[in-house]
Amino acid sequence: MRQLLVNTFPLARLILRRDRVQIPLWLLSLLLFTVAVAAAFPELYPAGPERQIIAQTFTNPALISMLGPAYGIHNYHLGAIMAHQMLLFTMVVVAIMNILLAIKHTRRDEERGRIEVIRSLPVGRLANAAATMLVLACTNAVLGLLVSIGLGLLGLEGMDWTGSFFFGGALAVTGLFFAASTLFFAQLTETSRTAMAYSFGFLGLSFLLRAVGDISSETLSLLSPLGLVLRAQVYVENHFWPLGTALLAASLLTLLAFRLNTRRDLEAGLFPAKQGPSRASRFLGGPLGLVLRLERTTIIGWAVGMLVLGASYGSVFADVEDFVQSSELYQQVLPDIAGASILGQFVAMLLSLLPMLAAVPALLVILKLRAEEKAGRTEHLLARAVTRVQVMGSFLGTALATAVVMQLVGVLGLWAAASAVVADPFPLGHTLLSSLAYVPAVWILVGLAALCVGTAPKAAALVWFYLGYTFFADYFGSLLQLPAWMARLTPWGHMPNVPLEAVSPWTVLATLVLAVVLMTLGLVGYSKRDIYG
Amino acid sequence: MAVLRVNNVTKRFGHVTALAGINLEVNQGEVYGFIGPNGAGKTTTIRILLGILQATSGSAQIFGLDAWRDAVEIHKRIAYVPGDVSLWPNLTGGEVIDFFVKLRGANHKSRRDELIERFDLDPTKKCGTYSKGNRQKVALVAAFAADADLYILDEPTSGLDPLMELVFQECVQEVKAQGKSVFLSSHILSEVEKLCDRVSIIRQGQIIESGSLKELRHLTRTRVRVETAQPLPSLKELPGIHDLEEFPSGAAFQVDGDKLGDVIGYLSQFQILALESAPPTLEELFMHHYKGAE
Ligand SMILES: Nc1ncnc2c1ncn2[C@@H]1O[C@H](COP(=O)(O)OP(=O)(O)O)[C@@H](O)[C@H]1O
Ligand SMILES: [Mg+2]
Numbered sequence: 001m002r003q004l005l006v007n008t009f010p011l012a013r014l015i016l017r018r019d020r021v022q023i024p025l026w027l028l029s030l031l032l033f034t035v036a037v038a039a040a041f042p043e044l045y046p047a048g049p050e051r052q053i054i055a056q057t058f059t060n061p062a063l064i065s066m067l068g069p070a071y072g073i074h075n076y077h078l079g080a081i082m083a084h085q086m087l088l089f090t091m092v093v094v095a096i097m098n099i100l101l102a103i104k105h106t107r108r109d110e111e112r113g114r115i116e117v118i119r120s121l122p123v124g125r126l127a128n129a130a131a132t133m134l135v136l137a138c139t140n141a142v143l144g145l146l147v148s149i150g151l152g153l154l155g156l157e158g159m160d161w162t163g164s165f166f167f168g169g170a171l172a173v174t175g176l177f178f179a180a181s182t183l184f185f186a187q188l189t190e191t192s193r194t195a196m197a198y199s200f201g202f203l204g205l206s207f208l209l210r211a212v213g214d215i216s217s218e219t220l221s222l223l224s225p226l227g228l229v230l231r232a233q234v235y236v237e238n239h240f241w242p243l244g245t246a247l248l249a250a251s252l253l254t255l256l257a258f259r260l261n262t263r264r265d266l267e268a269g270l271f272p273a274k275q276g277p278s279r280a281s282r283f284l285g286g287p288l289g290l291v292l293r294l295e296r297t298t299i300i301g302w303a304v305g306m307l308v309l310g311a312s313y314g315s316v317f318a319d320v321e322d323f324v325q326s327s328e329l330y331q332q333v334l335p336d337i338a339g340a341s342i343l344g345q346f347v348a349m350l351l352s353l354l355p356m357l358a359a360v361p362a363l364l365v366i367l368k369l370r371a372e373e374k375a376g377r378t379e380h381l382l383a384r385a386v387t388r389v390q391v392m393g394s395f396l397g398t399a400l401a402t403a404v405v406m407q408l409v410g411v412l413g414l415w416a417a418a419s420a421v422v423a424d425p426f427p428l429g430h431t432l433l434s435s436l437a438y439v440p441a442v443w444i445l446v447g448l449a450a451l452c453v454g455t456a457p458k459a460a461a462l463v464w465f466y467l468g469y470t471f472f473a474d475y476f477g478s479l480l481q482l483p484a485w486m487a488r489l490t491p492w493g494h495m496p497n498v499p500l501e502a503v504s505p506w507t508v509l510a511t512l513v514l515a516v517v518l519m520t521l522g523l524v525g526y527s528k529r530d531i532y533g
Numbered sequence: 534m535a536v537l538r539v540n541n542v543t544k545r546f547g548h549v550t551a552l553a554g555i556n557l558e559v560n561q562g563e564v565y566g567f568i569g570p571n572g573a574g575k576t577t578t579i580r581i582l583l584g585i586l587q588a589t590s591g592s593a594q595i596f597g598l599d600a601w602r603d604a605v606e607i608h609k610r611i612a613y614v615p616g617d618v619s620l621w622p623n624l625t626g627g628e629v630i631d632f633f634v635k636l637r638g639a640n641h642k643s644r645r646d647e648l649i650e651r652f653d654l655d656p657t658k659k660c661g662t663y664s665k666g667n668r669q670k671v672a673l674v675a676a677f678a679a680d681a682d683l684y685i686l687d688e689p690t691s692g693l694d695p696l697m698e699l700v701f702q703e704c705v706q707e708v709k710a711q712g713k714s715v716f717l718s719s720h721i722l723s724e725v726e727k728l729c730d731r732v733s734i735i736r737q738g739q740i741i742e743s744g745s746l747k748e749l750r751h752l753t754r755t756r757v758r759v760e761t762a763q764p765l766p767s768l769k770e771l772p773g774i775h776d777l778e779e780f781p782s783g784a785a786f787q788v789d790g791d792k793l794g795d796v797i798g799y800l801s802q803f804q805i806l807a808l809e810s811a812p813p814t815l816e817e818l819f820m821h822h823y824k825g826a827e
Pocket of ligand 2: 577687
């Protein structure tokens, strides 16, 4: 074992050196964000009977599916509100941070041949994996501590020091668990892209399992790491066992990953690379065929994900109905959203979630053009009889179609699962059409990405920040009562709440025109600029 | 007839001047060598010729068409092998070759299979598992399977083993025999020497020498070893003599190209018994230039 870990500490220092900006930036943003939100709560939710009514609305299944179970409803103090509204979301962000960092220092470095150089030095076989885990464990610990202290110092009603340490602890444990699971996936796959797909797929699955579980089955939620950690009931009960269990699971996963790491060859997956066809199929005959071939796993994978997402939400339709019937308060206090329309709300919420998720694979496809250029592979096309418009057009066309497919598949999944549990859940045709109204807005994101790739390729990754902002503005718009202009700045800022409200064709047309303009500018830029490889 | 013409091309990347006004001309049916050390600007020149980069000033033409504006038209008739071949890791070599061949619209199945065999490539393996040499073979097979008029090859053999280098040289000679033109960049001198009719030497973005190998040699020294019946007086004082070694029966030295006639004339007074002269290798030519420029 000693031998395996030789020189772990210098490697850990190297990782810290390479990430000396990135890690502090993550920590600082997370800290400021959580503390700022908590500090805003006293004004957003003044004490009094009104707060109790709000508490009741938080037992709405649509909100539970997004935020997690509401604990401490009977005494809904600021601590309970903080844990309910913020903890799950922050946990997901921390998980994303860990996935990105873990992949970067394991599979991606290996893929780029950097680990090979390191391994030729007197360095243990496990040293790089161990150094990565060491750095991430410290990062998560520091994050947990900072957030705990930050929240504790605020000293708000219901936010005592114990609860604050549980809040920070929940973040740290979640982070560590997803770092460990990513390290594990990084051993299985041969490319960082696949490892990334597995890791994010696992995160998405954890979220869905918890969403369904929180509405219909406690056991399901316990199977999800996110659901498990939420069971700590931070600021309300402060149970330690969920955090302890998750920590144990993270340690076991790490050991398993280490074991796999010592068993496999450098730069190989766990399974030997398969041989493939010695000839290209008929479809691989032009740039479009190439894009489809390169992106088919991404597209199919996401489509399955969207189907599962829709189906997960559909599967709890019966519970939502039960909820409406059993919640007298709901029917008294909020008659306008009571009754059948709560199902409508539920559908509308999913419809507003779909475009954000549909945007991800669409952006992955169009930004692949940039990745191909960086890898020096566009010159294979451009040095042959292929125009630049054909090259970018193939990526664009695939991205646009991807967005449509994702929307439709999500709605179909919802409908199929909902039909299985209740009769006549909602009109399929109308809902499909309503969901398509979001498509031009997703295309705006694709257009922005195309514009970046065409004119400022180095800025292309900024589109992800915009999507992140969009997600933030939508998710927290009403919870944090953000100003209306913040939601307006998202691509679907002018969309009504479909399918409950009707869309004006002018809105759709205007969005469409904007998307087309962006894409055209991108194409023109791409045709004119230098290509670096 | 010139198939490729570069006219006073300059390329700047921000403050870096990669090319400072270079000129090139490749004629139909010619194998043209483009030599220079790493970072000299070979790849940049080739990318400008392919219309992937736009020249800051000057013009580059292939088949009389503008390299930037008419890129696609030109590319229908050229084949290109990049210096650093990056392929899609999850596609097999065979798939990539077929894809490249199809992009040109042609379909030479037999040629493809024959080349795969000659280059000893396993087309069923994923490109992600190929070594640098194997990736280069994929690009070479795709290029030579194409029926092009001009082959642009950027350091095509830097990853190949000597056996495969021979196959490569055969391929170049075959296309040359068919009257095709080849533009071959390299820092491997022996390769250029064996294959090329004319060369240009580039260094730090400037062409420092151009011409046929013969012409370039003319500018350089010839190594001479001579034995004479009568004892030689010291040659030290003769103009153009370098690295002189004197023996009882003769001498060995290098002589500047333009002084060779004078020196031989002088030596003939002493009854030459044996005379060996060797043209300078390209290596010497290359070193000579770099020494001169330093
Ligand atoms: N995209 C770029 N940005 C800045 N400098 C570059 C870029 N591409 C090439 N260069 C510079 O141009 C010079 C020539 O490079 P290159 O053509 O690749 O050389 P060669 O192929 O002869 O080894 C080098 O000094 C290199 O650093
Ligand atoms: Mg080069």
